Every structure is written in C-alpha cells, then in structure tokens.
Amino acid sequence: MTVETILFYVFGILAVVSALGMVLNTRNTVASAMSLVVTMVSLGAIYLLLEAYLVAVIQIMVYGGAIVVLFLFVVMLLNLSTDEFPPGRQRLIKFAFVIAGVVILAQVLIALERDPLLAAQPAAVPNGFGGYRQVAASLYTDYVLLVEMASLLLLAAIVGALILAKRKID
Amino acid sequence: MLPMDHVIALSAILFTIGVLGVATRRNLIVMLMSIELMLNAVNLAFVGFNRIWSQVEGMPVIDGQIFVLMVIAVAAAEVAVGLGILLSLFRNRDSVNVEEVNLLKW
Amino acid sequence: MVDIGTESDLLRWIPLLPLLVATYHGISIGLLRRPAPPRVAALLSCAAVLASFVLACIAFRDLLALPDDARLLVDDVYTWIGAGIGSQALSAEVSFQFDPLSAVMTLIVTFVGSMIHIYSIGYMEDDHRDDKGVQRFFCYLNLFTFAMLVLVLSDNLVLMFLGWEGVGLCSYLLIGFWYSDRFNAFCGSKAFIVNRIGDFGFLIGLFLLFGALADLGHPAVSFAGIRAQLDGLLQMSIAVPAWMPFAPDWKLVNVIGLCFFVGACGKSAQIPLYVWLPDAMAGPTPVSALIHAATMVTAGVYMVCRLSFLYAVAPEASAVIAWTGAITALVAATIAIAQNDIKKVLAYSTVSQLGYMFLAAGCGGYTAAIFHLGTHAFFKALLFLGAGAVILAMHHEQDMQKMGGLWRRLRATRWVFLIGVCTIAGFPPLSGFFSKDEILVSAWASQVPGHTWLYGIGLATAGVTAFYMFRLWYLTFCGECRAPAEVRSHIHDPNGFVVNPLRVLAFFSIVAGVAGLPQVWGDLISIEDSNSLANFLKPALAAVEPHAIEHQTELWMAFSAVAIALLGTGAAWLLYLRRPRVPAWLAAHFSVVYRALVNKYYVDEVYDAVFVRPLVALSDRVLYRIVDAGWIDGIGVNGMARSIRAFAANGLKYAQSGLTQSYVFFMIVGAVAIVSYLLDWLR
Numbered sequence: 001m002t003v004e005t006i007l008f009y010v011f012g013i014l015a016v017v018s019a020l021g022m023v024l025n026t027r028n029t030v031a032s033a034m035s036l037v038v039t040m041v042s043l044g045a046i047y048l049l050l051e052a053y054l055v056a057v058i059q060i061m062v063y064g065g066a067i068v069v070l071f072l073f074v075v076m077l078l079n080l081s082t083d084e085f086p087p088g089r090q091r092l093i094k095f096a097f098v099i100a101g102v103v104i105l106a107q108v109l110i111a112l113e114r115d116p117l118l119a120a121q122p123a124a125v126p127n128g129f130g131g132y133r134q135v136a137a138s139l140y141t142d143y144v145l146l147v148e149m150a151s152l153l154l155l156a157a158i159v160g161a162l163i164l165a166k167r168k169i170d
Numbered sequence: 171m172l173p174m175d176h177v178i179a180l181s182a183i184l185f186t187i188g189v190l191g192v193a194t195r196r197n198l199i200v201m202l203m204s205i206e207l208m209l210n211a212v213n214l215a216f217v218g219f220n221r222i223w224s225q226v227e228g229m230p231v232i233d234g235q236i237f238v239l240m241v242i243a244v245a246a247a248e249v250a251v252g253l254g255i256l257l258s259l260f261r262n263r264d265s266v267n268v269e270e271v272n273l274l275k276w
Numbered sequence: 277m278v279d280i281g282t283e284s285d286l287l288r289w290i291p292l293l294p295l296l297v298a299t300y301h302g303i304s305i306g307l308l309r310r311p312a313p314p315r316v317a318a319l320l321s322c323a324a325v326l327a328s329f330v331l332a333c334i335a336f337r338d339l340l341a342l343p344d345d346a347r348l349l350v351d352d353v354y355t356w357i358g359a360g361i362g363s364q365a366l367s368a369e370v371s372f373q374f375d376p377l378s379a380v381m382t383l384i385v386t387f388v389g390s391m392i393h394i395y396s397i398g399y400m401e402d403d404h405r406d407d408k409g410v411q412r413f414f415c416y417l418n419l420f421t422f423a424m425l426v427l428v429l430s431d432n433l434v435l436m437f438l439g440w441e442g443v444g445l446c447s448y449l450l451i452g453f454w455y456s457d458r459f460n461a462f463c464g465s466k467a468f469i470v471n472r473i474g475d476f477g478f479l480i481g482l483f484l485l486f487g488a489l490a491d492l493g494h495p496a497v498s499f500a501g502i503r504a505q506l507d508g509l510l511q512m513s514i515a516v517p518a519w520m521p522f523a524p525d526w527k528l529v530n531v532i533g534l535c536f537f538v539g540a541c542g543k544s545a546q547i548p549l550y551v552w553l554p555d556a557m558a559g560p561t562p563v564s565a566l567i568h569a570a571t572m573v574t575a576g577v578y579m580v581c582r583l584s585f586l587y588a589v590a591p592e593a594s595a596v597i598a599w600t601g602a603i604t605a606l607v608a609a610t611i612a613i614a615q616n617d618i619k620k621v622l623a624y625s626t627v628s629q630l631g632y633m634f635l636a637a638g639c640g641g642y643t644a645a646i647f648h649l650g651t652h653a654f655f656k657a658l659l660f661l662g663a664g665a666v667i668l669a670m671h672h673e674q675d676m677q678k679m680g681g682l683w684r685r686l687r688a689t690r691w692v693f694l695i696g697v698c699t700i701a702g703f704p705p706l707s708g709f710f711s712k713d714e715i716l717v718s719a720w721a722s723q724v725p726g727h728t729w730l731y732g733i734g735l736a737t738a739g740v741t742a743f744y745m746f747r748l749w750y751l752t753f754c755g756e757c758r759a760p761a762e763v764r765s766h767i768h769d770p771n772g773f774v775v776n777p778l779r780v781l782a783f784f785s786i787v788a789g790v791a792g793l794p795q796v797w798g799d800l801i802s803i804e805d806s807n808s809l810a811n812f813l814k815p816a817l818a819a820v821e822p823h824a825i826e827h828q829t830e831l832w833m834a835f836s837a838v839a840i841a842l843l844g845t846g847a848a849w850l851l852y853l854r855r856p857r858v859p860a861w862l863a864a865h866f867s868v869v870y871r872a873l874v875n876k877y878y879v880d881e882v883y884d885a886v887f888v889r890p891l892v893a894l895s896d897r898v899l900y901r902i903v904d905a906g907w908i909d910g911i912g913v914n915g916m917a918r919s920i921r922a923f924a925a926n927g928l929k930y931a932q933s934g935l936t937q938s939y940v941f942f943m944i945v946g947a948v949a950i951v952s953y954l955l956d957w958l959r
C-alpha cells in the first residue's frame with residue numbers, strides 16, 4: 001500500500017460520491033454543479049497520480065474553471081427552480097435504467113477481470129513523461145493536423161454559441 | 171504502483187453514473203452535466219491505458235494524453251453550443267424540462 | 277443426302293430483305309408515327325419479296341450448277357444459342373441451307389408471295405372498312421414472309437421453330453387485322469391458341485430428340501446432325517404403362533415422329549386441330565390466300581418431308597400420319613359441300629387438300645406430297661384471290677346464295693377462276709391431276725396397313741372435291757344473279773393489280789404439271805426421266821420401299837380418278853344448274869345429315885363444351901379469383917403490405933415518441949447488446 005495507492009482510493013471515492021451527488025440531487029441545481037466541480041478536481045488529482053501532468057492541469061483549468069463556470073452562468077441566468085420528483089408511474093422506467101446501468105458496469109468489470117494485461121504492473125516511465133515538453137513535442141509534430149481541426153471546431157463552436165444565445169434584434 | 175484495473179473500473183463506474191444521469195433526469199442542465207461526466211470517465215480510461223502502454227519499442231508514447239486534450243477541447247465546444255441551444259429553448263418555452271422538447275415524433 | 281455444302285453468302289438475304297422492310301414499316305408506323313404513303317409502302321413491300329424471289333432464283337441456278345450428289349448451299353450467320361459443354365452442349369446456329377427441298381419451298385413461297393403482295397395493292401386499296409393501316413398490312417405480310425423463309429431455309433430444328441412460331445404470330449396478326457370488330461380478333465386468337473397446342477407437341481418432340489441425342493453423346497439440333505445419329509436413335513425406346521397399346525415400350529423414333537406430327541396438325545390444320553382454319557377466313561382475302569392456302573399451312577408438310585429420314589424408319593408414326601391425312605381429307609370435303617360462304621368452302625377445301633399431302637407423306641410419297649404442295653399453292657392461291665375478286669365485285673358479299681350469273685359480268689375473272697376450279701377437281705392435263713394422281717399411286721403402293729382403304733378414301737375425296745368446287749362455280753358464276761338490284765348494277769371486274777396476278781397463277785396452274793410428270797405419262801409421250809421434280813428432290817428426301825406397280829395399274833388409277841371427278845362435276849351440274857330446287861329438297865328430307873354438315877359436325881361446339889368452357893371456368897373461378905386475387909394478391913402482396921402497415925401504425929410508431937430520454941434508453945440498450953455480443957455473452 002503505497003501513498004499513491006491510498007491517494008488514488010481517496011480521490012476515487014471522492015469522485016464517485018460527488019458524481020452521485022450531482023446526478024441524484026434534485027433540489028438545487030447549483031449544488032449539482034458544485035458536485036461536478038469536485039468530481040473534476042478529483043479526476044485531475046488522479047491524472048497526476050497517473051503521471052499525466054499537463055493533462056491534469058488542463059483538466060482542472062478547463063473543466064473546473066471554464067465549463068462548470070459556464071454551467072453556473074446559465075443556471076443563474078435562467079433562475080431555475082427545483083426539479084420535481086417524477087410521478088410514481090415513471091419509477092418503473094427509472095428502475096429499468098438503473099438495471100441497464102448496472103449491466104453496463106458489470107460487463108466492464110467482467111471484461112477487466114478477464115484481461116491479464118491489466119493485472120500486471122505497468123513499466124516505469126522516464127523522466128518528463130506527461131510533462132509539457134513531451135506533450136508539446138508530440139502534439140505539434142505528429143498530431144499537428146489534430147490541433148488545426150480542434151481549432152476549427154472551437155471556432156465553429158464560438159460562432160454557433162454566439163448565434164444561438166443571442167437575443168433577437170427587434 | 172497504482173492498481174490499473176481499479177483505474178479502469180473507476181472509469182466504468184463514473185461512466186455508468188453519467189449514463190444514469192442522462193437517462194433519468196429531466197432537467198436539461200443536469201443532463202448536459204451528466205454528459206460531461208461521461209466524457210470525463212472516458213478521459214480517465216484514456217489516461218489509464220496510456221499509463222499501461224507507455225512504451226512502444228523503447229520510446230515513450232503519450233498518444234492517450236493527446237487524445238484527452240482533444241476530448242477536452244471537444245467537450246468545451248459542445249458545452250458552449252449546448253448551452254446556447256438551451257438558452258434558446260428556455261426563451262421559447264420558459265422551461266428546461268426535457269419532456270417539453272418532444273416535437274421529433276410521429 | 278449431302279454432308280458438306282458449298283458456302284453461299286446470298287442465302288441470308290433471302291429472308292432478310294422482307295425483314296428489313298417490315299422493320300422499317302414497324303418503326304415508321306409505331307415509333308415515328310409517320311408511315312410511308314400507302315402506295316409507296318405497298319410497292320416497297322412487293323419489291324422486297326420480289327427481290328427475295330430473284331435471289332432465290334439465283335441460288336437455284338447455283339444449286340443446279342452443282343453435281344447431283346453435292347447439291348447443298350449453306351450460309352452460317354452466327355451462333356444463336358451456345359450452351360453447355362461436351363455431351364450436354366446445345367448449339368443452335370442461325371444458319372441457312374439450300375438443298376433441293378428448301379429450293380422448291382423457297383421458290384414457291386417467294387413467287388406466290390410476290391403475286392399475292394401485288395394483288396394486295398389492288399385489294400386493300402378498295403378496303404372500305406374504317407381501320408386504316410395499309411402500311412400495317414404490308415408490314416405484317418413482310419414479317420410473315422421473313423418467318424416463313426426462315427422456316428424453310430433453316431438447317432436446324434431450333435431456328436425452324438423460330439420461323440414456325442413467327443408464322444403463327446403473323447397469322448394471328450393478319451387474321452385479326454381489322455381488329456375493331458371483336459369477332460376478327462377472336463378468330464385470330466383462336467388460330468394462335470390452337471397453333472400453340474400444336475407447337476407444344478413440336479417442342480415435346482424436340483426435347484425428346486435432343487435428350488436422346490445427348491444420351492448418345494452427340495447432341496445436335498441440326499438436321500444433318502440428327503441424321504447422323506439415326507442408327508443410335510433407332511435402338512432407343514420409351515417404357516409405357518401396361519394398359520397402353522403396344523406395351524411394354526414404344527420405339528423412340530415413333531414417339532418423336534408423332535410429337536412432331538401434332539405440331540404439324542396444328543400448323544397444317546389436320547384433325548383434331550383444324551378448327552382454326554375456317555374461322556381464319558375473317559382476315560382479308562390475300563391473307564387467306566397466302567397464309568392459309570399456299571405457305572403457312574404447308575409448313576407442317578414441309579417439316580414432315582424435311583424429317584423424312586426419321587419418318588422413313590418410323591412406320592407406325594407414318595401410318596398414323598397417312599390415316600389422319602386421309603380421314604381429314606374426306607371429312608373436310610364433306611363439310612365443304614354444305615357451306616354457303618365462298619371463303620369457308622375454300623377453307624375446308626384447303627384442309628382437305630392438306631390431308632392429301634399428309635396422306636402422301638405418311639405413305640412414303642414425299643415427292644408426291646411436295647409436288648401437290650406446289651400445285652396446290654398455285655391453284656389454291658388462284659382460287660382464293662379469285663374469290664377475293666368476286667367478293668370485291670359483289671361489294672363485300674360473301675354468301676354464295678346471293679351470287680350467281682357472274683359469268684357475263686366478270687369478264688376478266690371468269691376464265692382464270694374456271695381454270696382454278698378445274699385444276700383442283702383434277703382434270704388432265706392441268707397440274708392438279710398429275711399431283712393428285714401421284715398421291716393416289718403412292719397410297720396404293722405403300723406399306724401402310726390398310727393402304728387400299730387409304731386409296732379408296734383418297735379416290736372418294738377426289739369425287740367430293742370435284743362436286744363442291746363445281747357447286748361453288750355454278751352458284752357463283754352461272755345461272756341467274758341472285759344479288760339485290762342495287763348491287764347487281766355495279767358488278768365489274770376489279771383493277772389490274774387484282775386481275776393480273778390471277779392470270780400468272782392460272783398459267784402456272786396449267787403448266788406446273790410438267791415439272792413432276794409421272795414416268796407413266798412420260799413414257800406415253802416418249803420422254804425419258806420425265807419426273808424432273810422427283811429426280812431433283814431425290815437427294816433431299818428419304819426413300820421408302822413401295823409395292824411395285826405396273827404401268828397398267830397406274831393408268832387405270834388415273835382413269836378412275838378422272839371418272840370420279842366427272843361424276844362429281846356432273847352431280848353438281850345436275851343439282852345446282854339443272855334442278856336447282858333439288859338441294860333444298862335434299863336438305864329438308866335428310867335434315868339430320870344436312871344440319872350436321874352445315875354445322876361442321878358440331879366439332880367447334882364439342883370443343884367448346886369439353887375443353888374451352890372448363891378451362892375458362894378453371895382459369896376464372898379458381899386460378900384467377902382464388903389463387904391470384906385471393907392468395908397471391910390478397911395474402912401475399914396486399915396482406916404483406918397491410919401487416920407491415922398495421923405493425924408500423926400500431927406498434928412501431930410508438931418508438932418515435934419525441935421523448936429524448938426514451939431515445940437515450942434505446943441507445944443504451946443497443947450499446948449493452950453490442951457489448952454483450954462482443955463479450956461473448958450472447959453468442
């Protein structure tokens with residue numbers, strides 16, 4: 001039981017709990033958003049443990065700092081009231097969903113159990129693995145097209161969001 | 171060393187929670203947030219696998235992390251556009267209940 | 277019979293020229309909707325057939341230039357069907373042959389055909405019916421000529437069948453030419469359907485033959501190929517159930533011969549498939565002359581003679597042919613004596629004369645059959661065209677009871693018609709006498725069981741033939757004119773296009789006898805080898821050993837034939853000229869017999885009751901209403917559509933509820949299923 005393993009379990013449980021909190025919270029939407037932030041940050045911590053340093057930082061900055069903030073903006077802008085509990089008849093459907101979810105989960109876990117590769121310990125990584133230098137070197141040489149496409153996508157998203165959210169000009 | 175199969179299992183759990191959120195909740199914003207959760211779970215899987223297969227012929231590879239960066243970019247774009255749609259919807263119907271968005275039918 | 281022929285490229289043009297003109301007419305009428313002017317169209321068609329005749333003459337000259345044992349011209353155009361390999365190979369070529377038999381047939385078809393084309397120019401211009409379409413008429417005529425020429429020029433059974441079907445089709449088209457009158461269309465259909473029944477027999481024969489040849493290892497459909505395998509075919513037989521005659525097995529050549537003969541019965545109007553020919557008179561008279569006198573109906577006779585090598589070794593089948601021919605000849609002649617429509621008399625006369633040809637063919641006198649085919653083509657065409665001239669003159673009146681006294685009025689037509697009547701009655705030295713005599717001689721001399729009876733039937737039929745033909749003559753041309761007054765004043769000869777072909781045909785009716793002059797007469801006038809036709813055809817036809825006949829017997833037979841013809845003529849003169857009230861008295865006192873004859877022995881009614889009505893009832897009530905509309909349409913087509921619609925409307929549409937979350941649910945289900953499959957859970 002190394003420190004890393006313990007930290008991993010801590011952050012893992014934190015992520016799951018806050019995820020559940022986000023999904024199951026029907027009273028307060030802002031609270032859901034806050035739970036989402038906690039999940040994002042825990043995941044960022046787990047990335048650090050997995051030696052993906054740049055990705056971790058970007059996760060926290062972009063997800064926790066931008067995306068969830070965007071959610072909060074919208075929530076406050078719309079001044080949303082609470083969500084109501086679904087009527088009793090739909091409980092059955094929810095139950096079905098839950099079963100489906102459990103089935104998915106079971107499948108993945110069983111798949112994991114069968115694969116021996118995952119049980120083995122991963123090899124040690126060299127210095128600088130996951131650091132910004134290596135990411136940059138790979139990103140702007142092997143995957144430069146991907147960068148261009150991503151930028152195009154973001155441009156489209158910006159323009160789209162602007163048009164969609166704009167008030168009509170009377 | 172981290173137990174890698176537990177990393178993947180965590181990813182699966184988070185994904186399932188996200189799926190349940192999308193399928194169960196009626197609030198559009200929470201649905202969008204659940205989608206984000208699903209994307210995050212996938213990111214975790216990517217990073218985990220990248221950690222496992224971190225060396226190819228002696229050279230370190232970080233392709234999984236590159237992909238995670240792309241996923242984050244896409245998620246950001248998607249959230250922006252999604253929330254824009256949500257705003258328009260709200261202006262038209264004054265509600266973000268997904269059951270009111272039901273015109274795509276027979 | 278010759279095995280290797282000389283190449284000749286002009287053979288393919290003989291059928292091709294009429295086809296090209298027919299195609300031109302077809303395209304200009306049907307596609308471009310700008311047919312050629314009537315005269316131009318008519319002359320074009322006539323030119324095509326005349327050109328074929330000229331080419332046929334050239335080929336004939338080429339053929340004569342070859343030595344006796346090498347008389348064969350061939351023209352391979354292309355391989356039409358090439359299927360299978362080895363002993364299952366079917367190779368049907370479009371390839372023409374010109375041997376003496378084909379030569380005779382081709383010359384007859386093209387010559388008589390051109391005469392009739394020329395006649396039609398005059399006849400169809402006087403056409404008062406409101407169906408326009410002189411161009412259509414000539415298109416069909418040329419198409420028919422093409423099909424008939426393919427039939428007689430082909431060197432294999434499959435191409436011959438193409439021509440066989442083609443003439444049947446053109447017969448249908450031409451009989452129902454004035455189709456706005458439904459009766460004519462019905463007659464056309466009747467002809468085609470009855471023909472079809474015969475064709476079925478032809479096909480069965482063809483299949484049996486091909487199957488047998490394939491079993492022997494050398495499948496072929498060409499006549500030469502079949503002939504080469506004849507010895508092997510003779511050994512084969514078909515097993516039949518014990519209760520059938522001649523059990524336990526039938527020789528294959530007999531079965532094949534009978535099957536092909538069924539086809540000939542259909543095409544050449546023998547019992548029991550003759551019923552279409554009298555009704556075919558609903559078509560224009562040139563059609564009756566061409567198709568139902570001179571060419572199409574002779575296709576059956578041609579086929580039997582072409583396959584003479586087969587029939588020569590199938591004595592049972594030949595016996596059937598001979599007896600069927602004889603009985604048909606007599607029965608048709610008896611029907612003819614009571615008919616009042618001039619064309620119907622000639623139709624039954626055709627059936628009767630075809631019976632003669634089959635009688636000869638069945639008795640092994642193939643040359644006699646072809647000789648009679650040739651002379652019959654001339655005189656029957658002459659008679660039909662003459663009848664057409666009479667009908668035109670009488671303003672489309674066809675009932676002989678309303679004619680009479682035309683001798684004084686139709687000056688150009690009367691002589692040629694008389695020549696035709698005398699020829700068919702068999703008066704020497706006209707050609708009909710010689711050809712009929714040859715047939716009777718071959719019947720007497722043949723090995724067919726009961727051949728003397730065959731001779732007797734043939735002789736009796738000759739008498740009846742003379743009787744009804746002269747009855748026709750006296751009713752039409754002699755005595756007082758029984759037409760209504762306004763018609764009587766307008767009777768005149770038709771135009772030159774109509775009359776001149778009649779003159780040409782009459783000339784040939786007179787002189788054609790010279791071609792096949794039997795040796796017995798040749799000896800009388802000291803000509804060696806007088807039967808040039810027989811000598812010419814000998815390489816092409818099989819030889820059947822006859823009984824020996826002395827010259828004396830032949831002369832006696834000829835004498836008795838003439839005597840019986842005179843008897844018939846005298847009876848007709850008596851009954852229709854001298855004592856015109858006697859026929860009516862006879863009809864009243866022998867009313868059963870008379871009614872049976874007038875109503876053609878009720879054969880059509882019997883067929884209608886036994887075959888047609890049950891079949892139509894079966895087709896309509898069972899096959900159409902129950903099977904087609906009920907099962908196939910109702911359950912199959914409509915039922916399937918209805919069930920899919922019900923399924924979609926009542927079930928499937930709820931999948932599109934518009935609720936996003938249900939869509940999500942289905943996506944999840946799908947993803948779960950796929951992952952389960954990939955994880956081997958569902959396999």
